[in-house]
Amino acid sequence: MTKKYSNDLIYQLLYAVCILIPFLNIYELTFFVWFLTATITVTNRYSFTIVKYIACFSIILLTAFIASFFNAESTYNFFRDIAYLLKPIVGLLVGYQLYKKCQGKFFSTVIYTGIILSIAHLVIVLITFLRFHTISVSLLRAYCGYHSDYEVYILILLMFHKKLHLNWSTKTVNFYILIVALSTFLYLSRTNFIQFIILYLAIKGYFIMNKRALIIMSTSILAVVLGYTAIYQYNPQRGGKGIEAFLYKIKIAPIEPFKTKINKEDWKDFNDNYRSYENIITVRQVAAGGTESILFGKGLGATINLGRQIWTNDGELIQYIPILHNGFATVFLKSGVFGVLFLIIFMILLAKPVKSDLVSVININRLLIGTAIFLIVSNWVFMGLYLKLDNKSILLGFMVCYRELLIKNQLLQKESISDT
Template sequence: MKIQIPNNWFYELLFILCIGVTYFDHFELTFGVWSISFLFSIARNYSISLLKLIVPYVLILLLAFFVSFNYDHKLYFMIRDITYLSKPILGFLVGYQLCKKNFKNVLKLLVKTAFIIAICHIIILISAVLIHKAYTVADVRYYSGYFSDYEIYIFVILLFHEKFGLTYNRKKLLLYTIVIGFSAFMYLARTNFIQFLILFLALKGFFVINRKSLLVISSIVIVSVIGYTAIYHSNPRRSADGIEGFLYKLKVAPMEAFKTKINRENWVDFNDNYRSYENIITIRTVTKDGIWPTIFGQGLGSQIDLKQEVWLGDMYLRYISILHNGFMIVFLKTGLLGIFIYLFTITYFFRRVETDIEVIKQINLLFLGTGIFLFVSNWVFLGFYNLTESKSILIGFLIAYRQKLLK
């Protein structure tokens, strides 16, 4: 078999590295790789469409910067917040720039990258089972990763390969779809399952309001309510392994991030509803000092006091500046004004580019699904502010590809 090295191999390598590095769960490394890739791929011009997406994120960063002059936050945390809040901006730019360097094989590069990540994930899964004896849902996720937005996107694109103009032979298409789909499923992430459902429905056109779409969405809601009711009344045990343990996670999911009262002395209540606890403390922290912090937030370097040390990731922390909720982190840094601006970053994805080109129509639908999914992702997983997400690069990439097709 003849191996062909593309002329733009360097930029393809940069793209693969930018996506792959996020799976190491190391923010400083991710930010470093993305920054280097940005410098190596700066474009001569940028589309208005990309700037419309980036500007609100820039405004949030600038607002947090100026508000911080009213507080005496530590310089280290201010600098760290600058990198956190600029991560989506950097991701969109890197994705856009690297796409402009890879126009001859754009979508196939996306699939190839997902396939490489999926193979690595499956190898890690096997080693987790054979070496670490990871037989429970919690152990499997601990050793092999907690989520993968990128693989879900590519899996959905593969399911609609004809509409995206992907030309693979049947064997290669099946291989890519099965491997990437299996890898994405084995993260066993509730948010990824919701993401898949939303993106799939979007590409099927069921979020374009008509009689058929209303019937389909209503049927899904009814089935979901019946399914959840069955799970709730089956009363799965919290300490159970395997499927029962996963069902318990589904049982507590609807209220996990929406409870308004948490008993901090009750370990189960506190642990199961920790995201809600963060939200409660954030709102109290921002609003306790009056109307101005409520409107403008507390700026770069601001933190919340959890009132006790909590195991987060790899250490115990009491004071934190990065939360699980994208809306809450914007509220902490920039108040209600920041939330108002932040909503514009989501409505961006509901704007359709009028065209007769089929691929662009599919990108429009994919962006529509992304906008709907962002309401879920921001509430429980920080949206584009998630420290280990890579979908901002994918979005920037697709914006550049859409621009090229329009020309």
């Protein structure tokens, strides 16, 4: 019993470290810890479901690897891209294998890790306020982080803890919700707000089409449209203070990723629509390589020439970029349309529910459907599972394994009953 408890604690700590370490923003360290964890937790059996997910990302990597032989790139860029394209694969394995190793109180570990992350974020916000004697959108984003998808998942899990059979007291859950909700809000991330709405609608079952779902979805869309219209009419200005700066980001959100004409000499136009600029340049430069580049990409180590130098969030001055904000565009650059196709296939597979009458399984199915829908947004603006700060792949691997073991235990119980 003591040995089992000790092993469980080790795996729980490993999970927490793997979730928290990306926020140090040192990708080499993140990859090392994840890869080491995946290696030491290897199991002897994997489900066909997790194999299919991993196969999608493996095909993207393999396609980029083969394409790289037809495009000369630096050795450093080549190996760096291998590490980046391996990230979703390693993350899925880490989450899947850790849950298989430690099933007992592992779901609570997932939530406690998120609470630790929220508390750390709130402490950083407080330190930032004490340092500058004020708080603003720019200070929050520059010193406290840009977003945290993981905390949004934790908020959803806490709000619907009864659906997932987490038997905690209402008082405790409400206290945790307050901490995580406040932390999530203070990221002032448009993507996280969208994520919350999508996951909330998903776990309520509104993405399974019926009359009630259509009414709710229509009402939600109408509310979003009216809310955006109100913000647009208010016309928040660039460089505004306080909440106006955040409202300005919301105002330009529908245009920012899709604009097709950008004046790179106009710093306002360039900065406000930088994601679109990256996409335009990527399509133009990949297409210049001909049909083979369009179909199979420019391979590992490929970069995009922005035509001017820019400062990154990490304080580097660069002109040639290997990784874009857009996950679809990054995969297109490395492995072409073929790679993008398998990225889409992964999201379709993720959204495919597993048949079961277990309430917990049904709700995990709904969370995965919501995740697949959110990944469309996440890939478009934040690299999806490829983002170096992202840890969703670990959580996905965990949920897949959790769902499988729930179904397995139900089957064992039915067999036991039939035998008696």
